[in-house]
Structure formats: structure tokens, C-alpha cells
Amino acid sequence: MLNIAYVGFGKSTNRYHLPYLKIRQDKFKVARVVTPTLGKRPEAQAELEATGTLFSTNISDILTDSSIDLVVVVTPSSSHYAVTKQLLTAGKNVLVDKPMAANLEEAENLVALAQKNQLFLMPYQSRRFDSDFLTVQDVINNGYLGRLVDLEVHMDHYRPNDGKAKGTAIDGTLYDHGVHLVDQVVSLFGQPKSVAYDLRATRLLESMVEDHIALNLFYEKAFKANIGATELATKAYPKWQIRGTKGTFVKYTVDEQENDLKTGKLPGSDNFGLDAPQNYGQLVYYNQSGDRIEKYLPSITGDYGRVYDSVYDTLVNGAPKLVSDEQMLTVMKILSAGHFGQSPQLVTF
CATH class of the missing domain: 3.30.360.10 (Dihydrodipicolinate Reductase; domain 2)
Structure with a gap:
């Protein structure tokens, strides 16, 4: 089972990500969520907290947690590059919402950093x-x-x-x-x-x-x-x-x-x-x-x-990524x- 952390707990996380994990609990556990505002979605937060998910407002809680296998970035588009770079630098595997960066240069920097640190990096091309x-x-x-x-x-x-x-x-x-x-x-x-x-x-x-x-x-x-x-x-x-x-x-x-x-x-x-x-x-x-x-x-x-099935297959079984580095850079x-x-x-x- 993979321990997942989310950066962002807005509409996209709750509508397009978490519902699919509810039927994949044999593969994934939501270990942490970092969000700027706690309690903004009290029912959704309480439901996750009941299963052991830890909520906080500081991304350092993810950066320093060695039990996290994958971090999913679901923040405003303009922040994707900075947040993803911070996570990769800290040694975290990252699945980042689209677009992964603001331009080709930023995307190339992220791919190079992931390759250098032998980490998983992929955009969430659902x-x-x-x-x-x-x-x-x-x-x-x-x-x-x-x-x-x-x-x-x-x-x-x-x-x-x-x-x-x-x-x-x-x-x-x-x-x-x-x-x-x-x-x-x-x-x-x-x-x-x-x-x-x-x-x-x-x-x-x-x-x-x-x-x-x-x-x-x-x-x-x-x-x-x-x-x-x-x-x-x-x-x-x-x-x-x-x-x-x-x-x-x-x-x-x-x-x-x-x-x-x-x-x-x-x-x-x-x-x-x-x-x-x-x-x-x-x-x-x-x-x-x-x-x-x-x-x-x-x-x-x-x-x-x-998409999550493919990430699991890559991280656990060594399968090729759903979206290759070449494809993500071609798109950018x-x-x-x-x-x-x-x-x-x-x-x-």
C-alpha cells in the first residue's frame, strides 16, 4: 500500500481525485493533507480524519515525513512549479495537476531534478x-x-x-x-x-x-x-x-x-x-x-x-510511466x- 499526501484540499482534490481512491483502498492510504485553511470542508475533512489522515497547514509536515510514498499537488496552476520543485528537492515522488509548469524551461527543470534524484514525476493527465x-x-x-x-x-x-x-x-x-x-x-x-x-x-x-x-x-x-x-x-x-x-x-x-x-x-x-x-x-x-x-x-x-492505478504499477512494480518524460515535455x-x-x-x- 502507498501512503499519499495531498497539497491542496479544494474542489479538484475532492471531486476529481479522492472519489477514485475510495474504491482503491487496497492500494492507497491518504496519510496527510496540507491545506491553507483547515475546516473549509468540514465533512470531507472529518471523513478522512476518521481513517487516520493528518491535516495541517504547513508543507514541511510532508517534506519531513519519511513514510510518504507519493505527493499529489492540487494547488492553483501558478504554484505548480514551485511546489513540485520543493517536493522533488526533498526527495518526494510527485503527481502534479495540469499544467505541470508555466513553460517548457520550468518543465525541463522539474524533469531533470526528478531524473537526478531518481524520483517519480508525472502530470495528472486524467x-x-x-x-x-x-x-x-x-x-x-x-x-x-x-x-x-x-x-x-x-x-x-x-x-x-x-x-x-x-x-x-x-x-x-x-x-x-x-x-x-x-x-x-x-x-x-x-x-x-x-x-x-x-x-x-x-x-x-x-x-x-x-x-x-x-x-x-x-x-x-x-x-x-x-x-x-x-x-x-x-x-x-x-x-x-x-x-x-x-x-x-x-x-x-x-x-x-x-x-x-x-x-x-x-x-x-x-x-x-x-x-x-x-x-x-x-x-x-x-x-x-x-x-x-x-x-x-x-x-x-x-x-x-x-491514472492512480498506473502510478501504483510504476512505483510498486516498475512499469513505465503512463505519461513519459518525452511526452510531458512535448506537451509543454x-x-x-x-x-x-x-x-x-x-x-x-
Whole structure:
């Protein structure tokens, strides 16, 4: 069993992390939580304290606790680099929420520090276990579409009044929603040859913090991956569209885990995260006999807790990390490059 400590006890910790550990108590024990304000979530705190979890406001309590096997950083994005560096310097294995840093240089520093001290370091890329992404991965791996030509993935909302007047790159949509989408594409195809960026502030026109992104990632063999996110989508655009030489796959709706978690439905309960049949993706392709096949594919069930399963497998059994150092640095390279010039721009890697 691994002893885990959390730095941060806000919404993300309580909604997207801890619920998945409740059904993995044979592998993990929450030993410590450090939070700026004790008692802010009294019921959640009391529930953990009843199982032996120690709460405090000083990160030194984690740094000096030799029984901690893994520290999970779930603090505001701007603090990820400093907190993670502090933990790695103290000899702690770290799982850090996205984005892991504010730029490529910071990410490289963290990776080098982890390698030097022979420590585990990985960003919490939970959306590798989105239902829709797992289904897309399966469609591609099964060869239904032939040689891929275009992939489009979106993360759109309608939040017209939530624009940010001030902030830095890490506060924008590219580092928020974009980091998930870039990681999904990188996990499938690796580093692109070049990326075209369109980053815009569309809600508050005077803002320097973008809320609308469109990235075109160009690969070998005439393949392009398109990544998009906007906060002004009043009508749903497909979450995924993938076209190849033999077929097309389209899925409109997103993974249901987040919606279930928001309503209080927990992992392990009946039908948690399950897609309704009307939300299945549509596959249209030509088989080896030249027949046109049209069908709806049942979605593969997602499970963000599989990130923790992968961490356990790495720390206990020596398995390769879910997100390799090369992949995490490639993602940060793509994010960082988007803010080095004036948008729109094309960057070659």
C-alpha cells in the first residue's frame, strides 16, 4: 500500500481525485493533507480524519515525513512549479495537476531534478481515461479508418460572462482545456512537425488572456490534428471527428464522469460514467469487401482512477510511466511555443 499526501484540499482534490481512491483502498492510504485553511470542508475533512489522515497547514509536515510514498499537488496552476520543485528537492515522488509548469524551461527543470534524484514525476493527465478518448483510441487501433487524414477534437462551453481581464499564459485556455487535448493528441501521435496557432480573447476584447484556441498540428503522411476550444459555443460541435482513407468516426458528446461527479454520483456506483446509447459515436467505413458499413459504437467506459492505478504499477512494480518524460515535455513545448509570438503563427519543431 502507498501512503499519499495531498497539497491542496479544494474542489479538484475532492471531486476529481479522492472519489477514485475510495474504491482503491487496497492500494492507497491518504496519510496527510496540507491545506491553507483547515475546516473549509468540514465533512470531507472529518471523513478522512476518521481513517487516520493528518491535516495541517504547513508543507514541511510532508517534506519531513519519511513514510510518504507519493505527493499529489492540487494547488492553483501558478504554484505548480514551485511546489513540485520543493517536493522533488526533498526527495518526494510527485503527481502534479495540469499544467505541470508555466513553460517548457520550468518543465525541463522539474524533469531533470526528478531524473537526478531518481524520483517519480508525472502530470495528472486524467483525460487519457475519458470514455470518448478511449473509444477514439480503439477505433484508430482497430484500423477501421485506414490511413488517417484529419482529426478534430474540441472542448467547448457556453460561458459568455466568465472572461478574465488579467493574467498570464498559464491562466488562458491553452494551458487550461488545451493541455488535455494536446496531451491526448501527443499520446496518440507524438511530436508534430509544426503547429499553427490561433489564440484569441473573444469575451473581453481588451484582455491578454485567450479564451478561444485553434491549433493545427501537422504530421507526416499528410495527417493533421485540429484542436479547438471556445467559451462561446451555444450549439454543440462534435467532440471528435476523425477521417481516414477508409472511413469516418464522429462523436458529439463528452465523457460522463465529470457530470456524474458534479451531481454527487461516485465511482463504483451503478452506471457511473456510462454513455447513453443515443450518445454513442457513429462509425462509417468501407470493409475489405468494399461494403459500406454504418454503425454506432458503444463507448468504452472511462475511469480517471486508472491514472492512480498506473502510478501504483510504476512505483510498486516498475512499469513505465503512463505519461513519459518525452511526452510531458512535448506537451509543454507545444503550449509554450503558442505564447512566444503574435497569433496567428506557425511554429516548426
